[in-house]
Amino acid sequence: MTSDPPTQVVAGGWHFFSAQEAALVEAIVDRIIPADELSMGGKEAGCAVYIDRQLMGAFGASSRLYTQGPFLPGLPTQGYQGEANPAQRYRTGLAAIDAFLKQRDGKTFVELAPAEQDAFLTAMEAGKVDLPNGVKGPGFFGLLLQNTMEGFFADPVYGGNKDMVSWRMLGFPGARYDYRDHVSKHNQPYPQPPVSIIGRPEWLGKGA
């Protein structure tokens, strides 16, 4: 049913990625969202777990999208016109990254130093690396970036945003629904901590 409540994603094991793919995605999300004084990194926040579970569902299969041919090249303003769905794009895109780096540097992405990883991702985002198997760097980077941000900022029920880390960082109170007390308190910080669809970590495991 489309109206059913969401199910909590539980970390542990990979549903879509191989171990090697998972390590690569964890390394990438940790450069897109690096650990620093503002927050933990994308890996610890669960962004790779989030992406793994999304790729197993409707998003990965493009099952809600229009997927009939013919598949013709179009203008950027006509949107994505490829035949591959996100699950297929991750499979070929991740393989292409490591194949390219092995050829160029003799190393995989996870073996590069963080500054080298950043340099590679920057070049990929700008379309300055020729990835094998027809993978378009900017398009695949855009997909990685979009999904990493979704995982980091979505409700923790989907496997990322561990302990509502991004919401605490921004000051977003999450799944609250009544701000009537604070509407006219202009320019004053909202005092309550965030809450998720599944509650708050402090509440879980209590009252059983």
Added chain:
Amino acid sequence: MTKILPRKDVVIVGLGWTGSILAHELTDQGLDVVAIERGPWRDTATDFNIGYAQDELRYSIRRDLFLQPAVETMTVRNDPSQKALPMRDFGSFLPGNGVGGAGVHWNGHTWRFWDSDFQIKTNLTKKYGASRIADLQVEDWGVTGAEMEPYYDQFEYLAGISGKAGNIKGQLQEGGNPFEDPRSRDYPNPPMQMTYAPTLFAEVGRSIGLHPFPTPSANMSRAYVNPLGIAMGQCTYCGFCERFGCANYSKSSAQTTVLPVLMKKSNFEVRTDSEVLHVDLAPGGKSARGVTYVDTSGEEYFQPADLVLLCAYGLHNTRLMMLSGIGKIYDPGSGEGTVGRNYCYQTNAGVQVFFDDKNFNPFIAAGALGQTIDDYNGDAFDHGALDFVGGAGINCIPTNGRPIGTRPTLPGTPKWGSAWKKATVEGYKSTLGYSSQGSSYATRNNYLDLDPTYKDRFGRPLMRMTFDFPDNDIRMSNYVCDRMEEIAKALGGKQYAVSRRKKGWDSVPYQSTHNTGGAIMGTDPKKSAVNTFLQSWDVPNVFVIGASAFPQNAGKNPTGTVGALAFRAADAIRNQYLRNPGAPLVQA
């Protein structure tokens, strides 16, 4: 093998705002009415559950409540020389699906168009000369503002709109919109409480001589019981409005204003998860016999009816006419044909003002909570010395602080990495945004027809949209952007950024689900598909109700006018059409 069902007086295609209003009115008249809805049944307690309605990923990013492109999409291109390709995912606009339609997940900005919008061609020609609009295909609606007023009033009271009148029976009202046409009485509810950003925007706007006023809102400023006796609750400013169903009975929709009464009527029935394939015409094509639809098991049905009302989303109304052979499809080459003519959109642009010392708490918000400046909308200002017609409302309506989608940062900020994160945290609470919602005027080459290549899941042609922003509208938008820059300077933040509208309409980033035209109303059957009561010129027992009827779009959200047109059509059917069913209400 098509199953033939027992005859009904009326079959309605689509149970959103217009279908619900027409069903309510015509069942009150004693008619036996069935609505056939492509999407699922939806109601507040079961589908917009307060326990998990605040889920940005599910409802805003994955768009759980919207029409899925796998069910129906359309092909798009900017001009007739290009090859149209399918929108494989919706982006620039997001049509609704299911009971309540797009009225489930709208924001609730509820406007009246002005007399100068309805009599646009006459007005502009008189004021600025015919040459000023020679590149455009603007048309009069065939109604006046005064004729529309009672129907706007009816819709606003049904929906419990929160606002402040600017003009009651010719008397200007302090704090309302001084540019609006006279209204017979004030809004049913007072304006909502203002958050900080629109309050500041209004103060600064007023200080430079503009006339800000509270945006008329379908989010309840207080508990309200509408004329049907249906109760709604006060909005709680949760910031999950657009793209979401309201879990709190605080946003007007068919669910919160009509269905609780309609569903109890013994002479009303809805069949959900059932897609109408086409309207069936009698031999000769001058009268409709009913509709053919298919349910989720693939079973096909014929529903005979005396009166057929197309109440789907405007774009889908237009496609159903094309697929059914109602009227002639528009050809931009010859200028002949009316179905698909005058497709228009909305010409928007935006400004962000960045502060160091302010906390706007962006998550405290509602879909239509804000302030509007109409000084540069429509023909509220003199265009004599200008090189365009039309205008835009300038709206400061911060609808949410949902962080997947709403993370304003200073121009030049990288998209990832530590510098991105720092800028994101700095910008989140301290950015004030506002935008211009501009008119969209028809041209010869902006139109809808059927795609020659791509098909839907039943093998029927997709509709093809050919659209780009007319030069006139770009000039209009740039002029209003210049005015928005004056406001930005007066606001005095540390920096501001303007996103101007450019030619080459891009179907990917979200802009507006205000698609208008395609089955426009008017007084000339050579230029309009329906008469001013929204009755098909070609098949008089078919009415086509929605924004499909707009000859062009104003710088305002369309729902108020769609609701008013629905009440006007209902009135015409009840008090004129039924005296002589099947006959045209207007002689061609």
